[in-house]
Amino acid sequence: MDTKLRFGVIGGGSWGTAIVKMLVENLDQVSWYMRNESAIDHIRSEKHNPNYLSSVEFDVSKLRLSNNMNTVVDQSDVLVFAIPSAFLEPELKKLFASLKDKIIFSAIKGIVPESGLIVGEHFHDNYNIPFENIGVITGPCHAEEVALERLSYLTIACADGKKAELLADALQSHYIRTKISDDIIGTEYAAMLKNIYAIAAGIAHGLGYGDNFQSVLMSNAIREMKRFIDKVYKMKRNINNSAYLGDLLVTGYSTFSRNRMFGNMIGKGYTVKSAMMEMNMVAEGYYATKSAHLINQNRIKKTKTPIINAVYAVLYDNKNPKKVFRKLTDKMN
Missing domain, CATH: 3.40.50.720 (NAD(P)-binding Rossmann-like Domain)
Known part of the structure; x- marks a missing residue:
């Protein structure tokens, strides 16, 4: 050095x-x-x-x-x-x-x-x-x-x-x-997207979904992340490496994750404003959700992103989390 x-x-x-x-x-x-x-x-x-x-x-x-x-x-x-x-x-x-x-x-x-x-x-x-x-x-x-x-x-x-x-x-x-x-672009997009998926995991937990659904949600999230990143910047990358999958898992599951905490509060019935005020910390995934939604609409020709769409509907369209996630479960596999 x-x-x-x-x-x-x-x-x-x-x-x-x-x-x-x-x-x-x-x-x-x-x-x-x-x-x-x-x-x-x-x-x-x-x-x-x-x-x-x-x-x-x-x-x-x-x-x-x-x-x-x-x-x-x-x-x-x-x-x-x-x-x-x-x-x-x-x-x-x-x-x-x-x-x-x-x-x-x-x-x-x-x-x-x-x-x-x-x-x-x-x-x-x-x-x-x-x-x-x-x-x-x-x-x-x-x-x-x-x-x-x-x-x-x-x-x-x-x-x-x-x-x-x-x-x-x-x-x-x-x-x-x-x-x-x-992979400077892919790893940075992954770091942004995993916060959105952590919010989804938090919302699911707040709604009462258990570990079985959470594992399916994370499995679908890493595939959705790959589709999104490949559209933004195509190159040879292993999405299962720690910079992608590992970062997603720790952010989605950890009690230290502020994005999961934020989502959990939304799932329990907090408004976006009240959740942010109570946390007194910035949940990056809130802003990332809007940006990812706009990128998907305008730059990468509507890649299939049901999890991002669900989080966006809850945070920005004020849709009922319970109803949104009930529909989302039908799209998981």
């Missing part, structure tokens, strides 16, 4: 906090941007993030904390973006520091609402970042288990394999295993 390269993380949420924890295992210094100045002060004095993964204790001598994103961008050669997709563009509007020649990795599992694009495509199309300088970090990996140092696996995707290896080396440790991939 080129130890001369400087690393920065954009985002102070749970996943951003987990990524900083992983990086400081291997690096002498990591720049870290978060909006909340009081959280920065707390980390400096108490050595942990007061709002997310508060059990993680940092060696603050390794951190260069700032609530000015331009400062962190200027200090870094490799940037990891880990903020919710719905807030990415508003944050980037604050940026006047140049992204030219920066290596950018997205740890964001969603679609940018302003462009309807996955994060890598958004940086390429709107900020002129070449694809060889763009990468993706995918699971299966929950931030909460990183905090507990439970064995976890990451896939680092980039068109430039050396850059994927660079970040993989910086993240791996005794509890983090990494592998690399060249």
